[in-house]
Structure formats: structure tokens, C-alpha cells
Amino acid sequence: MPSLKFAALSLCAAALIAVSQPAAHAQDAETIIRAGTLIDGTSNAPLKNQLIFIKNDRIVKVSAAPAQPPTGFNVIDLSNSTVLPGLIDSHTHIFLWGEDPAKGGYDANILKAGIALRAARATFACRRALEQGFTTLRDLETEGAGYGDVEIREAITEGTIPGPRLFCATRAISSTGGYNLEGYAPELDMPKGAQIIDGPIEARKAARQQLDHGADWIKVYMTHRSWVDKQGHLVSQPTLTVEELKAIVDEAHGWGKKVACHAYNGIGLQRALDGGCDSIEHGLDMTEAQVKQMAAQGTWYCPTLQIYYEDWAPEDTPGGKRDRARAALHEASYKRALQAHLKIVFGTDIGGMPWTESIAREFPRMVNLGMSPMDAIQAATSRPAEMLDMKGEIGVVAPGAYADIIAVQGDPLKDISTLEHVTFVMHNGSVFRNDQPK
Numbered sequence: 256m257p258s259l260k261f262a263a264l265s266l267c268a269a270a271l272i273a274v275s276q277p278a279a280h281a282q283d284a285e286t287i288i289r290a291g292t293l294i295d296g297t298s299n300a301p302l303k304n305q306l307i308f309i310k311n312d313r314i315v316k317v318s319a320a321p322a323q324p325p326t327g328f329n330v331i332d333l334s335n336s337t338v339l340p341g342l343i344d345s346h347t348h349i350f351l352w353g354e355d356p357a358k359g360g361y362d363a364n365i366l367k368a369g370i371a372l373r374a375a376r377a378t379f380a381c382r383r384a385l386e387q388g389f390t391t392l393r394d395l396e397t398e399g400a401g402y403g404d405v406e407i408r409e410a411i412t413e414g415t416i417p418g419p420r421l422f423c424a425t426r427a428i429s430s431t432g433g434y435n436l437e438g439y440a441p442e443l444d445m446p447k448g449a450q451i452i453d454g455p456i457e458a459r460k461a462a463r464q465q466l467d468h469g470a471d472w473i474k475v476y477m478t479h480r481s482w483v484d485k486q487g488h489l490v491s492q493p494t495l496t497v498e499e500l501k502a503i504v505d506e507a508h509g510w511g512k513k514v515a516c517h518a519y520n521g522i523g524l525q526r527a528l529d530g531g532c533d534s535i536e537h538g539l540d541m542t543e544a545q546v547k548q549m550a551a552q553g554t555w556y557c558p559t560l561q562i563y564y565e566d567w568a569p570e571d572t573p574g575g576k577r578d579r580a581r582a583a584l585h586e587a588s589y590k591r592a593l594q595a596h597l598k599i600v601f602g603t604d605i606g607g608m609p610w611t612e613s614i615a616r617e618f619p620r621m622v623n624l625g626m627s628p629m630d631a632i633q634a635a636t637s638r639p640a641e642m643l644d645m646k647g648e649i650g651v652v653a654p655g656a657y658a659d660i661i662a663v664q665g666d667p668l669k670d671i672s673t674l675e676h677v678t679f680v681m682h683n684g685s686v687f688r689n690d691q692p693k
């Protein structure tokens with residue numbers, strides 16, 4: 256029996272209950288968090304000495320702490336910590352296990368691991384994300400693991416494994432010649448890390464199949480290979496046509512869903528914007544005109560800076576030149592986006608780098624290139640919540656929101672790398688870790 260349907264029905268039921276019942280009151284709260292400093296995800300300045308009242312999986316009240324702490328509650332003392340909403344990574348791959356060339360690169364993920372091993376690794380990735388304070392992920396495709404993300408999401412929802420709230424993109428879509436595995440003998444029918452389509456009819460059908468099987472987002476590759484040309488410019492190969500992308504966007508929007516577009520620069524990036532995509536992933540080399548178009552269309556921008564500093568090929572090789580050009584152009588592109596006040600969300604592409612690495616390493620990259628620490632925090636909290644149509648429900652510490660709450664020692668507004676050392680994680684009202692220093 257399609258348990259997906261069951262999940263969808265339960266969600267609908269939960270939504271109905273949320274609408275038809277009055278919100279829980281502070282006096283019903285069971286747990287109180289004492290927050291020494293609270294960065295709530297939307298306010299411009301932190302608040303001191305706050306009490307966060309929690310009932311089941313929701314926050315019911317946030318108020319200044321009185322001199323006499325209220326009694327009769329389970330109290331979690333974070334009075335020596337900075338408390339924040341659970342973090343959101345808007346670009347992950349729980350089914351990828353790194354792309355280290357020494358370990359076989361991307362291809363080994365698909366050629367050397369069966370689905371059970373891949374599911375076990377995805378389970379590890381979910382736990383890793385949660386213990387680092389990332390309580391929500393937009394997971395942008397399974398890289399050949401089919402609809403595995405939807406099933407991992409179900410395992411988390413039913414409580415079988417710990418993990419963050421997942422927004423799943425399932426298989427992703429690209430065109431012939433537009434995705435790995437590639438470079439093998441042409442006689443071999445190699446598996447692909449994305450669903451390959453050609454023409455608007457196949458494009459729409461692929462979107463329908465993915466939405467039918469539980470995709471929360473559609474992920475599309477608008478560029479694929481990249482290289483440095485004779486003039487020293489970064490060039491990226493375009494994949495889908497505007498007509499193909501428009502068919503996908505039209506279909507996804509009809510289902511009330513959005514489309515994330517991997518796009519580096521040039522023709523492919525332009526087609527992504529003209530085709531009406533909702534978020535640009537990476538955007539390594541966006542021109543002034545393209546940034547303007549994104550601002551006008553309200554397109555989200557998920558830069559993923561850190562990953563372009565990983566695994567550089569040697570400097571004097573074509574690959575090495577490309578790797579260095581990508582990082583340099585990306586910095587300039589990101590700064591143009593900052594200046595234009597684009598809607599920027601935190602994303603890492605983790606999975607492309609190993610899940611043993613720190614997710615929050617992306618924060619110092621964002622801040623060192625000119626974003627304020629508070630903006631960087633909001634790019635990983637309230638801003639992606641809006642992109643995910645969860646404004647007020649995640650990415651904020653406020654009444655009515657899910658009780659996704661983390662804490663760090665020290666002040667992330669002074670030193671953003673503090674977010675790499677999360678000591679407390681609550682997800683949906685349950686404490687996942689509490690390693691407060693005594």
C-alpha cells in the first residue's frame with residue numbers, strides 16, 4: 256500500500272487540526288528553555304535573557320525572563336549560551352559520499368555502492384546534519400539513488416531513524432550529454448545520476464513522474480561541463496532548452512512546487528532565468544544584467560561557496576585552471592548578488608564533499624566575502640523558510656513555530672565560525688543533543 260499516500264493524508268490531517276484548533280497557550284507549555292542570548296532568526300539584534308515555552312513540537316511563547324523563574328516546567332538551562340533557530344541547508348545530497356578522485360570520484364558513488372549501502376550512508380548523513388544543528392535540508396537530488404530520499408524522509412517522519420526535516424528533489428532532470436556517468440565506451444548503456452530527457456514532452460513527463468513519486472522540489476541541470484577557453488573565459492555547456500525548462504516549471508508550479516536550477520553562467524544560466532526557475536544554484540559567473548533579472552523575478556540564489564575550494568586539480572592542467580577560475584569568478588558573482596540584495600540562502604552541496612566535514616564551514620566564506628554575520632544566519636534560517644513556503648514555521652524562534660532550536664557557546668555575531676560548534680540541538684520539541692559545558 257503506498258505509504259506515501261498515507262503520509263500525505265496525515266499531513267493534510269495535521270494541517271486541518273492546526274487550522275481548526277486554537278493555538279496552544281503558554282500555560283500549557285511543558286518545557287522552558289532559558290536562553291542567555293537569543294538570535295531569533297528574524298530580528299536585527301539579539302535579545303538577552305529570554306524564556307522559550309514549548310508544548311509538544313511547537314513553541315508557544317517567547318518572553319523576557321522574570322527575576323523568579325516560573326515553576327512546574329521541565330527547564331533546559333541555556334543561560335550561558337547563544338540560542339538560535341535550527342539551521343537550514345538549502346543544497347545538500349544525502350546520497351552522495353564525496354567526490355574525492357583518489358576514492359574513484361563521483362562515479363564510485365553509483366558504480367561501487369548498492370542501494371542498501373547508499374541508504375545506510377544517507378542515514379549517516381541525516382544524523383550528521385542533525386547533530387550539527389541543521390534541522391531542515393533541501394536535498395537537491397539523489398544522484399542515481401532514485402526516489403531514495405522520499406523513503407529516507409518517510410523513515411525520519413515515522414521515527415525509524417533520526418534526521419532533519421527533508422525537502423526532497425528525487426532524481427533531477429538533465430538532457431542527453433548533460434550528466435554523469437560519462438566517458439565510458441559508447442557501446443555501454445551506463446546509468447545516469449539524473450533523469451535524462453530530450454524535448455518538452457519528455458521534460459514534462461519526467462516532472463510529472465517525480466512529482467507523482469513525492470518530489471517536494473524539482474531539480475534541473477541547466478549547465479554541465481565547464482572549461483576555460485582560449486581567451487581565458489569560463490565556459491559552461493548549456494543543457495536544457497528554454498522550452499524544455501518552461502514545460503518543467505509550468506508542471507511544477509501547477510502542483511504548487513518549485514524548480515531549482517543548477518547553472519554556472521552563460522547561455523545555460525540565461526535559459527534558466529528566461530525559463531522561470533525559482534532558485535539558481537551556484538551561479539558562478541552571473542553578469543550584472545542577470546543579477547538584475549533575478550532581482551526583478553524574485554529568484555532565490557544559493558551560492559554554495561566552500562565546495563569550489565575543494566579537490567583542485569594541479570595548477571598547470573586544464574582542470575586545475577578551470578577549478579581556480581571557478582572560485583575566482585564565484586567570489587565576484589557573489590559580491591554582485593550581495594550588492595543587488597538578492598534573496599540569498601545558505602547552501603553547501605555537502606555530499607559533493609564528505610559528510611564527515613563541517614556543514615557550517617560555509618558561514619565564514621559568506622561573511623569573509625562581505626555578508627554580515629546576522630544576514631548569514633538569516634540566510635540559513637528565516638530566508639530559506641520563506642523559500643520553502645514555511646515562513647513562521649521553521650527558521651525562527653517565535654510562537655507557532657516548530658521547536659527547532661540550537662545553541663552555541665560564544666557569540667556568532669562576533670565570530671561566525673562559532674556555528675561550527677553546536678552544543679545543543681532540539682528538533683520538533685525533542686532534545687537530540689545537549690553537550691552544554693557545566
Ligand SMILES: [Zn+2]
Pocket residue numbers: 346347348395604607
Ligand atoms: Zn549539488
